[in-house]
Structure formats: C-alpha cells, structure tokens
Amino acid sequence: MKIILLVFAGVLLFVLILVILSVLFIKRSFKNSGISSILSAVKQADEDQMNTPKSLSGTEPVYRDMILRDFPEFGIELARSYIKGFLPEYFNALSSGVVFGIRDNCTSQLADSVQSALDMKKTENTRLEEYSNVKVHRVVISGYKRTNEEALIDFEAAVEYIKGGRLSQHKYKVSYVYFLQYGSNGENESLKCKNCGAPISSVGEKVCPACGxxxxASIERTWKIADVLCMA
Ligand SMILES: [Zn+2]
Incomplete structure (x- = not known):
C-alpha cells in the first residue's frame, strides 16, 4: 500500500513538473514569435497606412481625351492645380466654421450646404472637427460625363491630414462642373454675362447673345467645384 502511494506521489510530481515546464515553454515562444510579433506587425501596418498616400484611379488618359474632344481649350493642369489649392481651403473652412474662403471657387449650393452643416454643429454645441497639416499628394481625373445641361469631371485626390491628433491618409472625390444651361440644382451663376447678367446657354458661346x-473663358467663371466627398 505504501509503495503504491509513493509511486502515485512520484507520478503526480512528474506530471506537475511537466506542466510547469510546458507552461514556461509556451510563454517563452509566445513572447518571441507569437503575440508580440503579431502586435508589432499590426503596429507596422498601421504606421504604413498612416504614411502611404491612397492609390488613385488610373483611367485619366481615357477621360482626358474625351474632355479635350468636348473642350479643346480645357486646361487640365490648371484645373488640377486649382483642385489641389481648393482642398486645403475646404478643410480650413470645416475647421474654422467659416466658408467665406471657398465661396468663390465652388457652387453656392456647395458653400451653402457646408455652411448649414457647420451652423448646425454650432447650435448643437458640437465641436468642429479640426483638420491640420493638410497635404494633397496627387489629383487625377477619374470620370467624365456630359449631358445637355452640364459637363461633369470627377477628380480623385490623395489627401493626408492630422485630425484629432492623428495623421491619416484619405481619398476624396471632387466633382468639377461646367454649367451649359441651368444646372440640375439651378447652378447657373457661372454662366451669366458679367455685363448684363443674361444667361449664356451654350458651351461654345464667345459673345453674350443679349449685349454682345x-x-x-476664365476657369473660375465657367467651371466650379460642385461636391467634395470622402471615399476612404
Ligand atoms: Zn450680356
């Protein structure tokens, strides 16, 4: 009986030591290759994502040809730099609550809707989102459509900014519109004669049909930014 108990105690001790050793081993291997390396990979991926600009559409050449067929004098590079300059102003407006700075460059519909969203935040006492260090990496054309009423160019922009103390990368879609007659929302301000205010109804018109x-054909007067949308 005594011997059986002794053997039993011995086996128990052996099993206990085995369990302790394997726990130690598992702990060590997790430390070296398991969880901590997963964590550092996640951290690395997070940092890469923070610093790598979003990739953009590669279809610009197709749309560029279509646009130049309809608007032979359209300055693509001018429009591109115009969008590039507009975006920081746009984020500045969102941060400051004052849309005055973008009013000249976008449709009044866009400026009004941004203003009313900001006013809403003010009445609800919600803090405005603060964007800083805005950088526009690249702007490309990602779409083009023309109807009887308007021509619409979609631009895609890779943008980075600091928001809430955190650097992040985003893709924005900017709609750039040329109003042929009256836009679908009545956005005809870009096509009024500066002299008499008569509407200019067709793309190619060189003189005002009312007063001559x-x-x-300055780009600010004929093309305007109609929408800005965060895609990613
Ligand atoms: Zn006129």
Whole structure:
C-alpha cells in the first residue's frame, strides 16, 4: 500500500513538473514569435497606412481625351492645380466654421450646404472637427460625363491630414462642373454675362447673345467645384 502511494506521489510530481515546464515553454515562444510579433506587425501596418498616400484611379488618359474632344481649350493642369489649392481651403473652412474662403471657387449650393452643416454643429454645441497639416499628394481625373445641361469631371485626390491628433491618409472625390444651361440644382451663376447678367446657354458661346459683350473663358467663371466627398 505504501509503495503504491509513493509511486502515485512520484507520478503526480512528474506530471506537475511537466506542466510547469510546458507552461514556461509556451510563454517563452509566445513572447518571441507569437503575440508580440503579431502586435508589432499590426503596429507596422498601421504606421504604413498612416504614411502611404491612397492609390488613385488610373483611367485619366481615357477621360482626358474625351474632355479635350468636348473642350479643346480645357486646361487640365490648371484645373488640377486649382483642385489641389481648393482642398486645403475646404478643410480650413470645416475647421474654422467659416466658408467665406471657398465661396468663390465652388457652387453656392456647395458653400451653402457646408455652411448649414457647420451652423448646425454650432447650435448643437458640437465641436468642429479640426483638420491640420493638410497635404494633397496627387489629383487625377477619374470620370467624365456630359449631358445637355452640364459637363461633369470627377477628380480623385490623395489627401493626408492630422485630425484629432492623428495623421491619416484619405481619398476624396471632387466633382468639377461646367454649367451649359441651368444646372440640375439651378447652378447657373457661372454662366451669366458679367455685363448684363443674361444667361449664356451654350458651351461654345464667345459673345453674350443679349449685349454682345465678350465672354471671358476664365476657369473660375465657367467651371466650379460642385461636391467634395470622402471615399476612404
Ligand atoms: Zn450680356
């Protein structure tokens, strides 16, 4: 009987030692290759995501040809730099609550809707989102559509900014619209004669049909940003 108990105690001790050793071993291997390396990989991926600009559409050449067929004098590079300059102003407006700075460059519908969203936040006492260190990496054309009423160019922009103390990368879609007659929302301000205010109803018009005044084809007057959308 005594011997059986002794053997039993011995086996128990052996099993206990085995369990302790294997726990130690598992702990060590997790430390070296398991959880901590997964964590550092996640951290690395997070940092990569923070610093790598979003990739953009590669279809610009197709749309560029279509646009130049309809608007031979359209300055693509000018429009691109115009969008590039507009976005920081846009985020500045969102941060400051004052849309005055973007009013000249976008449709009044867009400025009004941004303003009312900001006013809503003010009345609800919600803090405005603060964007800083805005950087526009790249702007490409990602779409083009023309109807009787308007021509619409979609731009995609890779943007980075600091929001809430955190750097992040985003893709924005910017709609750039040329109003042929009256836009679907009545956005005709870009196509009024500066001299007499008569609406200019077709793309190619060089002089005002009402007063004969030459129509300036400056990009600000004829093309306007109609929408800004965060895609990613
Ligand atoms: Zn006129």
């Amino acid at each position: 005044e030459a129509i300036e």
